Amino acid sequence: MPRFEPVLLKRIDKPNSAALAGYRADGGYTALKKALAMAPDDVTNLVKDSGLRGRGGAGFSAGAKWSFLPKNHPGPIYLCVNADESEPGTFNNRILMEQDPHQLLEGIAIACHAIRSNAAYIYLRYEYGRSYRVLDAAIKECYAAGLLGENILGTGFKLDVRLHRGAGAYICGEETGLIESLEGKRAWPRIKPPYPAIEGLFRKPTIVNNVETLCCVTHILTRGVEWFKSMGVPPDPNNKRDQGSYGPKLYCISGHVNKPCCVELPLGVMARELIDVHGGGVWKGRKAKAVVPGGISMGFLSANELDTKLDFEGPGKVGCLGLGTAAVVVIDDQTSMVDVLYNCCRFMSHESCGQCTPCREGTAWMTKILERIRTGRGKLEDIDLLYEVANSMGIIPGTTICGLADGAAWPVKNAVTKFRGEFEEYIRSGRSSITPAQQLMAAH
């Protein structure tokens, strides 16, 4: 197979890759120029035709989302750039922001032109200090160079980009939680409808897009729809709902691999290839027991599901929630799934905003049950109870406001079905068959 030539990560190894001069020398901001010469709706249609789907987790068509904005809206329209990147295992937005901020800013400007917005807010995960400094400098460069502010590139287009540091919670990444947080409130996701495209930031029409999604936009403008569609996986003709998974994708590989990394590949690469080829194989010569396909909220692939294609449809076919952020976390065969699941649940119960009863109480209860199992006081009925609780929460059954609950439920559902034997054994023996008891105690 020929080596894939990176698109989004193309410039990251260059010295001073974050500087405007270098970015322009590499042809930067010509996509914006091209876009500004087009009618906004034509840009939207182009992005729609490219089949670009959101990289933030839900995989919603970017162009379709933009076209949901009210037509001829007189007041302000906002773009919120979701740079809250908090899904465990995910670190691709960070690389994009730290190494090539202008690629993102150009994408933002193009998107704002398309959606007729004059104000974009970058909602940045608080912990990303370096991203903050780099983006802040890049934004200042743009203002100085007439690439932001009034009359951009002499076209009369006006855009202000504001960089906002987040509030340190996973839920601030959920788009309406993000909007509430940006408004200065608790990040309590809003009930929908209305969706942000109709009523978002400051109750005005708003588009929320992930950093990587917007970075893709820049390249679709320069290189075109056909080029974008030459990468990835076309829709399954037998599945009417499949919109295809096109374009390049940043895969984060972490966990028990020799070489944790972020690689850019066309959508649809198999988990096995990511681990063996790009991640340098499972560490310490061990085997993978389970693999998180796209951030822990997506659930687990078992060892015999590693040939699953990591495109928008693949993980769902083996019972996972979806592609998520395409952050692959490898769990080796010396690790207890009970411990892994405990960690997932502890994270989710800590991050649940606490609005919806099933999520607030369910995440905490599942954590407590796993805590009990880990201290040798589990019962076999606990496995079904875990499944029942997990199955009762989320926007998929319709019992919660946001998708955090689905993300809390999926690892549980996958773990107790795909690794049931291990749970049973743990409960029967009162301890992990894998982790020595002392190690477990030390972990406490």
Place this chain on the structure above:
Amino acid sequence: MPTVYVNNQPVEFGAEERLNCVQAAQRAGVEIPHYCWHRALSVVASCRMCLVEVGQKKPDGAIAMQPKLIPGCQTPVTDGMVIVSDSDKVKAAQKATLEYLLLDHPLDCPTCDQAGECYLQDYSFRYGRGYSRLQEPKEQPPDKTYIGDQITLFTDRCILCSRCVRFTREISGTAELQIINRGNHAEIDIFPDEPCNNKLAGNVVDLCPVGALCSKDFLYKQRVWWLKTANSVCPNCSTGCSIFVDECEDRVYRLRPRYNPRAQGDFMCDEGRFGWKYVHGDERLHLPVQRDGGAAVSHDWDVVLPAARTALAEAAKRGEIAAVLSPWMTLEEAYLLVSYLKSLTSKLSLAVAPVRTVGEDDKYPKDVHGRTMEPTKFTIRAEKCPNRRGVEMILQHFAGSVMPMGDVLGRASSGAFTAMYLVGGDPQGWINEVQAAALDKVNTVIVQDILPSPASQRAKVVLAGGSFAEREGTFVNHAGLAQSIHRAIRSPGEGRPDGRILWDLAERRGLFSAAAVRREMADQVPALKPLLDAELGELGIKL
């Protein structure tokens, strides 16, 4: 008419009406359990108690159901909509939600003020699973007695419906309450040293569907199942909030707002809510008194009332008499008194006791700087009495004008009257020493009141009357809404409801009945015609 189907029952609704599934179901007599939704507050759809299945009836009669559960409170009904609240799927969701809510709940019902009127108890009984599968110890966050002067929080009983928070943000506007922390560590709290003491604060206790927010005033005073309830009207200002008077064995324990869209809506203010303590005050007039030269000669109604009657009749023969009516009287009482005195003499001066006003109308919501925000959702009126408008209507009818008390007292001090009949009722007082000195020039002074005053000290006859909680009758609020008050308790000691006193004084036959007097009065007084045949009902009638 647009129609929705609730568990197969058709329910019609107006084309302009905006109903959610919970309200549509209520019309069909079906309860969709709910916690966070409240008609006066914004919709958050977070408790997930109201989950239902919905679908659409096609013209051919086929029904297409949506696959997901949806919150009934968040979902407006549309023509042809199908709502299912009794399927296995919905029941399982209700069970699950209740099990979650009870996971860390202390279930200290035996010592909880809310027990008996608790939606957690009621829904658990109706929709819950009966036992918890939680094996771990429950969370036990400490209670917060500092929430407000009148409000305490049993933190572990809170189900985080956020009603109280929304009330302070949307109705009072004062925003003292908030939720702190995340996940199942979330708790209600205040900002340090900024307690929830706004003038509407007590409403959060009623809004709280469980025993989390409790009224310090009511706390541990009475189990609610011993309480009996009378519909009434708060007498503390001319807004005339519809209320419940909760009593047990002739003791009032609390007042609660009674929903009345024609009056105040859903709430009441704290002045009214807690302003009834005088009802059981030690100073209350317990006995009728007949005095002779300063010394009490009788406390027997059978002696005192005939003495008053005789004195009045004689005074009427000798000269002019005057009466001071109170804006705390009901329409019926005012009518009975005036028509009786009219029957004695035509030389009658009629006045009204001072209408106490405090400041200006106090409108809510207010912003954090105390400025009123539009639209107004609640008004505490400056006029601190329940029935100025009603009593003035009676005076207008009989006297053609409304004379202030000062005028008749002025004439009294120059010896113009042979007798004066004064009615009090304002628990904060209505006559001072200087004013009352005028009564020294009147031979026969009769005072009907609930508390002693400089007037009652000078009276030849004191008639111990009843507070609002002890009487039957009609109040007319600031906007001309006539509402009835009902007797909740008996007057202390030998005190009697004013309607009965006046009925007996006039030697009318049989027992006092507010409804009978109302009919007679509506027939006589044209302005009160609307009361003739109509039932006042729970909501009252606009005059």
